[in-house]
Each structure stands twice: as C-alpha cells, then as structure tokens.
Amino acid sequence: TQLAVVAFFEDFLKTAFAGFIHVIGEAAHSSVAFFKTKAIRTARELLAAKPEQERALLSLIVNKFGDHGQKVSSTVAFNLRALVEDHPRMKMVVVKEVEAFLARKNITQKSTYWAVLHLSEMMLSKKDDADVAAALARLFVARLELALRPPPPPAKIGKGDGKGKGRSRWLRRPKKRRRGLLAEDDNRLIRTLINGIQRAMPYMDASISSTPVQDETVNALFKVCHTVSAYSTRIAILSLLNRCLFERSGQVPDRFYRLLHEQLAQFDLFSCQHRHQAYLLMQRIVPADVSVARAVALTRRMLQVGANASPSVAVAALAVLRELVAARRTELLPLLHSVESSLRKQLDVGVVVGADVDGGLLVAGADGVVVEGSGVVAARLGVVVAGSAVVVA
Secondary structure (H helix, E strand, C coil), X not given: CHHHHHHHHHHHHHHHHHHHHHXXXXXXXXXXXXXXXXXXXXXXXXXXXXXXXXHHHHHHHHHHHHCCCHHHHHHHHHHHHHHHHHCHHHHHHHHHHHHHHHCCCCCCHHHHHHHHHHHHCCCCCCCCCHHHHHHHHHHHHHHHHHHHCCCCCCCCCCCCCHHHCCCHHHCCCCCCCCCCCCCHHHHHHHHHHHHHHHHHHHHCCHHHHCCCCCHHHHHHHHHHHHHCCCHHHHHHHHHHHHHHHHHHHCCCCHHHHHHHHHHCCCHHHHCCCCHHHHHHHHHHHCCCCCCHHHHHHHHHHHHHHHHCCCHHHHHHHHHHXXXXXXXXXXXXXXXXXXXCHHHHHXXXXXXXXXXXXXXXXXXXXXXXXXXXXXXXXXHHCCEEEECCEEEEC
C-alpha cells in the first residue's frame, strides 16, 4: 500500500510538472517580449536545477532562435551559454539540439544566423571537448556547403486561365540576384561559419583536424572569393583556405597565391572592417613562402597599394617587408646587392644610395636627382633597402 501511494504521488507530481512546462511553453509564444524572456529564463533555471523533462525544456529554449525579435534571440544565446557553464557535459546535447533546429526547412535566414553565431562562440576545452569540436566542425562545414550552393532557378509564373485569369501579375515574384553575388545576410552567415570552423579546429584531434574541409568546399571557396561583394568575407575565406590547405599538405599551393595576389590589388580590402586580419594574414604568409620571388611580388603589390591608399596600409606594407627581409635574408642578399650596369653608364658621377625591392638601384646623380630603378613605388614611399636593413626616408 505504501509503495502504491508513493507511485501515485510521483505520477501526480510528474503530471503537474508537465502541465507547468506546458504553461511556460504557451508563455514563450506570447506576443509580449517580457513574457518570452521570462519563460526562457525560467526554463533554463528548471533545466539547470533538475534534469526532469530535459528534452522538452531544451527544445523550448532552442526553438526561440526562430523568434522575430532580436532581443529574444540574444536572450536565448545568453541562457544557453549560462546553462553550459553550469553543466559543461551538456555541450554535446545543446549542439545536437541546435543542429536539429537548423535542419528544419521553415526557419528564416536570421534564425539560422543566430543559432550558428551561438555555436561559434561556445567555450571549448582541449582536454574534454574534442568530440564537441569535431561535431561543430562537421556542422559548420555542412552549413557552409549549403550556403555556397547556388540558389535554384525561380519557378516561372504563367498567366492564369479561366476564373483566375489576370491574377498572376499580382503574385509576388522573387527578387532577382546578380549571378555570383551574395546578399548581405549570406555574407554575414558565411563569415560566421568560417570563424566557427577556424575556432573549432585547434580543439580537434590531430587525426581529424587535418581534413576538416573537403575538396568540393575548397573549390567553392576559391570560386566565391572572386565574386563575393563583402571584402570582410574575402579576408575570412583567405584565412580559412590558408589554414586548411597548409594543414592538409604542409604547404600552400600556387592557386592560393594567385588568388591572394589578385585580391591585394583591391583598395577596399584594406579599408573594410576586418582589415587588421588582412594585415596579420600577410605577415604570416609572405615570410613563410617557399618562393622568394613570389614573396617579393606580394610585398611589391602591397607597396603599390600603400602608395595610393591610407598611411596605415603603407605602414603595414613596410612591416611585411621587414618580416620578409628578417626571415629570408640569405635568399634576398643577391637580390639586394645586384648592380644594374645601365644605370652606371647613364650617370658620369653618381652615388648608389641603396637598392629597392625589385633589385633596381636608387642612384643620386651629381645634380642631386635620384634616378629610380625598377622599384618606383618603393622610391616614392621613401623606402630604401640597403643590405638587410629597411630605411624610411
């Protein structure tokens, strides 16, 4: 009898708790933002205190990523972050629930962005979160492949017949998008996915992190980087390609350097919001290039841009040149000490004041006029490379 009473009370308590969760779910669908945020916070507190109805509570919280209000979506991200801090072992559970949310077909682009942004900011640990990092990397790569996929052609809307004749012109037709260009929401989503992949890679196992991105995705990234309108997205794509290709084969292929040399000619690349990442990328790539001539060509292209851009670009180009000279001094000595006999014949009395980055000489004649060699841009910037030292006039 006592066991039956305990079982009856337990069933009554579970039923009452399930009813309370149903009430919280109805409050989460209210039109008032205060009730939504209060319901999300209550669900998180219940989930953190007791694992009863864990799936229902977690699904209730994650589903609010699809809310139209930005404040509600940020509240969801904050509560999920607090939940993971209280229970670190729930990271994989949260990732799977968000992945199930992203797999739906009726969610908006903004909802996808908020969910992906939360996953990309999840705190990870190298000791315990290798599986979580691998799951995040797979999810980000899958979403990136989906975002890079060209949109399907819009369905043709014909003229109506019979009763519906003439009504087709009132139907809402999809907006036309230029071929190869991405919308601003797509650019923001792609940047977030790329940042999430780069952030998850250091926490993965060595056997898994060597190939996080497949060849098809790499080819799609190369193709999109030529046509994407947001230069911040181009910088993120270049960083991801450099990291993935280097970890895959130990060296970056020539295809990447051709893409980088082409992008350096764009002035907007050094005036966008993420231009500091472009500077850091150049300081990391140029000194490590196996081809000295190609490294000099990249530095020269950046000096050319700096001659006609803001002073910060010129300073960054000089910093890249300094790193190159410091790292490849032995290979650059023949280039820096080369002598052009044609310049010596042109001047009866002249003094060689230095050599530019092209190997051409800067010669001061008797009348004090500096005759430029082949490195016109370096001379205009007042840069003289003598030996292995960089002097700014």
